[in-house]
Amino acid sequence: MPIRRGSDIGSPARTRSRKKSRRLWTAGAIALSLPLGLTAAAQGNASSPFGDEPELLQYEEQFLTLYETIKDPANGYFSDEGIPYHSVETLIVEAPDHGHQTTSEAYSYLIWLEAQYGQVTGDWQPFNDSWALMEEWMIPSADEQPSNSFYDPSSPATYAPESTDPADYPAQMDPDVPVGEDPLADELSSTYGTDEIYGMHWLQDVDDTYGYGSACGGTAGDPTFINTFQRGPQESTWETVTHPSCDDFSFGGENGYLDLFTGDASYAQQWRYTNAPDADARAVQAAYWANQWASEQGNAAAVAGTVEKAAQMGDYLRYSMYDKYFKEIGDCVGPSECAAGSGKSSNHQLMSWYYAWGGALDTSAGWAWRIGASYAHFGYQNPMAAYVLSTDEALIPQSPSAGEDWGNSLDRMIEFYTWLQSAEGGIAGGATNSWEGDYGTPPAGTPTFYGMYYDEKPVYHDPPSNRWFGMQAWSMQRLAEYYYVSGDERVGPVLDKWADWVVGEVTIGEGGDFQIPAELEWSGAPDTWDPANPGDNAGLHVEVTAHSQDVGVTGSLANALSFYAAASGDTAAQETASGLLDALLANQDAQGIAVPETRGDYSRFGDEVYIPEGWSGTMPNGDVIEPGSTFSSIRSFYQEDENWPQVEAYLNGGDAPTFEYHRFWAQADIAIALATYTQLFGAEE
Template identity: 75%
Template sequence: MRVHRGSPVETSTRARSRKKGRRLWVAGAVALSLPLGLTLAGSGTAAPSAADGIDAQQYEDQFLELYDKIKDPANGYFSPEGIPYHAVETLIVEAPDHGHETTSEAYSYLIWLEAQYGQVTGDWGPFNDSWALMEEYMIPGAVDQPTNSFYDPSSPATYAPESNDPSNYPAALDGNVPVGDDPLANELSSTYGTDDIYAMHWLQDVDNVYGYGNTPGDPCGNNADGPSFINTFQRGPQESVWETVPHPSCDDFTFGGENGYLDLFTDDAAYATQWRYTNAPDADARAVQAAYWANQWATEQGNQGAVADTVAKAAELGDYLRYSMYDKYFKQVGECVGPTQCPAGNGKNSSQYLMSWYFAWGGALDASAGWAWRIGSSFNHFGYQNPLAAYALSNDSALIPDSPTAGDDWGTSLDRMVEFYRWLQSDEGGIAGGANNSWDGAYAQPPAGTSTFYGMWYDEDPVYHDPPSNEWFGMQAWSMQRLAEYYYESGDALAGEVLDKWVAWVLPEVTVGNGADFAIPSTLSWSGQPDTWNPDNPGDNSDLHVTVASHSQDVGVAGSLANALSFYAAATGDTAAQETAAGLLDALVANSDDLGVATEEERTDFGRFDDEVYVPAGFSGTMPNGDVVEPGSTFESIRSFYHDDPNWPQVEEYLNGGDAPTFTYHRFWAQADIAIALATYTNLFGDEG
């Protein structure tokens, strides 16, 4: 077992008692309730409790109530196949551009939700079923990725530069730019006896609203009923969801233009029908995170065998997830400037040892064509890191993957992730954007004075700029929740240092009022940059600053924040953090309705339904429903199906000069995050004695 920085906190302050599979910190942490009207403003240090003797069991009961609402077929969270939708409601535009699409994120939240259900009830059937559902529908099968056997690890892909503006696409392929060797492919194929990739694609049209119909097992189904692998974002960081052209992951040129949709994105001498998938690493890592806890809880219940097969699959998922560590074109990491000048990587020197924004793989549909490709990503966002998953994949014997180098890779990655958080921590405590190994996605020269982390450049808002990827507080809650879990399990001193400062920054920004009233940070504003990283003498980042520009009642983020604070309080005995967690949970439950937990949202961004989608001159094609794709097309014009949505009149009125529409959304991930946080509180603080 790897030993990381520092030893766990002494047992005199972190004594652990196990009762029926629950962890209870018995020193310094008191279960609390909040009187109505209390405003919480913490400092990250222990404070007198607001009220002693609360029965934390209430939160577990509320977990079961919310779980039943989520799983009730009448409430609309799931498709007929049992796939979780992005949201119950259909007219919603976020990363998915329709509510009845889904993401790998949603599948991972389902797996986590069912792991928590197993902890509470001892029934592990739903957990195993959720993994099987994900494997059936969101991991492309062999028939969906048919030409992997032709993949050449010494030539992973042909280089094409990225651009900061969609109007600079399609991007020209350039075979003269050297690319590095893929050090994983042969090891993985040898370990698992297949050239196929065991990883989730990120986006699925569950109800086949677009009509591409490439159901798993029938990769070019063409209007077949059922879930369809699709993609949207392809054209650099300025391409918001409002500027995308949705297209099939399997493009046989049935739809789009003469070359399907390929020549919207890539400039090539000739085009071939092909398949291609993109992985969102944070989702696969969340599934591993859930499997880790499932294994822990089932073992505590004396029932480890009930989850053993699924946990083994999670280890395999983690094995392939290592592709997220690599530079996009497997180039050498550090001071990588110039497409032709930056050296091609060899072995593991193209690994960033962080979880980047994506990895992708594809190939020819025609088996006789004989080609396939794989790429990583050069952009690393703090919000995607998952130290708990890395800890599991490098320390837990049930989850260390079978490939010979996987455990060591994840151990190195774990250390690198925790350092990454410390490098990006602002003077106030918030965690800044990230780093990249390819400036502007084209291995360009960054501005003079740009600070670095192991030779990668500081990137204030990596991956997307509209809106900036560093401004949503949800990334803070999601990522610090994982770090808090890791700290709870390991006692890693550097993780504790980061969390101490982060919690001290967050608590004064959280308010809990009467009943359903609460507010948490929403939009963040950043300035400056961190000091260049020196692992032996980290800087104080006195030039890196964050302010909270606005607050909101985002229920999903509030659930994640409560979860993070619960784990932190359990690890440290910090009663201010525990009070805040309990107060947020009480406020969330007070916002319950028949479908779950929700608050009303004003959507001024829906004015962008009229945004023009860039289509290059000379391109003319159609969507499956006949919507024309050509220069001048808009988000709305290539999605005319929205006109039939029952909520469309509110948007149409807004587009015609009326008031911004308001909706009450029930996002699956948000409901799951809240439910998990409720059960977590009882698991950590519930005294059954």
């Protein structure tokens, strides 16, 4: 799962009650003409794993069964604090480099899962508890972001260039490069009476495996904010140095870990956090549905407090709409030549890959910084969240300009999907306002979108960020959901073409055998965007180069196709969704739904991690960090993992190891899809 978050470089050097009926699930303005009851495929499914009970009713039963499997402490999805792990298994390297880390993504999936549970059972306490858990553990508390009061919105951060080569780091900071003004800070402070940021950091070491828990006055063994990616788009997980989000120089080298990433005359102990906007937006999306479902049950008051907090999160999420250094949007070339933004001229109106904030640990010598991000990936857009944050009275944020900002963002996102759709139907990467992260000059002829440059693989290149099909399923689920709720005719043609392409690439066999796209290759480029006369992108192409049985992505794809089918009446999409759900349910084991995965990429455990000459330090467990260090040499704890012998044998010339992973987000995605299908196509009992 190639989630990864952008660099925060640029700082001045963390017992249920069953419903008695099922009905056609409607929301918003769209009216459905689909018949109630089973699909033709479901009616004729003699090999259904459900026995004699109608399939649609069984999908809801299977939702509850999988929900209980996930929540069973014996199955290992949660820590003692109730935090969802990235995976049950500990030896797993993806964006998190250990299974008992977690991400803001996992928290957002927990919130969504509990919203669906409330819809099915009428019990809203788990939903409220999931938000409270996230607020307690994944939003930095006041003492974890202590110097925000020193932040100067007229000088948000000091510029440091990014590079495509990790060996170019530390990146030298340049205070002479002009940066724009932050137009949100004063509005947010005035609205909420605080300078703190209400957003999730993206990565947490739940079991304190690395040992950073004791830094900055913390408690060893507690869940701890950490970070990894800091050195440009070519830095894969295998080339990172995992470090604490609060760096008091207890570990690492003389300056903690700071001088691995930024070059400065001196270094101060500091905290810094990176937000993953797609996760915060997913939490808002889930809160919308919780409010809708609770209201239908006559119990909106049960979730009102949590929904209000979701609106607040959406207010701060607007930081993801801004250029990294608040420079003007469009034709932005040259660090000094690209104009500093004023007002909202630095707002690209899309959801970028991250926003970040940080400051001094010593509040007697305080300073603080904030940055947006210049890269917008289609996979992170969430038109459903933008829609509800701009139109739903319960979720329009309190800040005076927030509703308008999100309304503008919704329109811009819809244009973005249209601009990036390939001739075949897949959606290409995205755009950037800062070519290669240093406001460089793009190749001649690079297409643009409101002056931002087309980028086939925004943010990271190893592997390319738009190779993984999961980005298609995740993002288009949100677009299909928006289509179902709003009936917006602008997105119908995009979804029609995408769904036709996807359904043609899916195969469903017998006994749980199925295949969905896994990896994509791209060629060509879109036409430069002209909103008055959009091109047909005849020169932009995608090819599916590999298929897989990725169960989490399959759940998300089934969800996307279900919403699209409910909105459009597309029978093939609906039958594909139900067929995929049946195939997933045929792959159950005691801990959930999983299939074997062969991990050839684990050969990279021996990859060298770039460390500058002359730099030396230690990890909390004593592992030495120096030139020549490798991914595994600074993570020796892996050698104690029960699954290490399989990896070790592979590194010694054996076969690539095969595991069955139980990722929390994947199990949640499947469960949510099961409940969604029942809600969309269910019949009265």
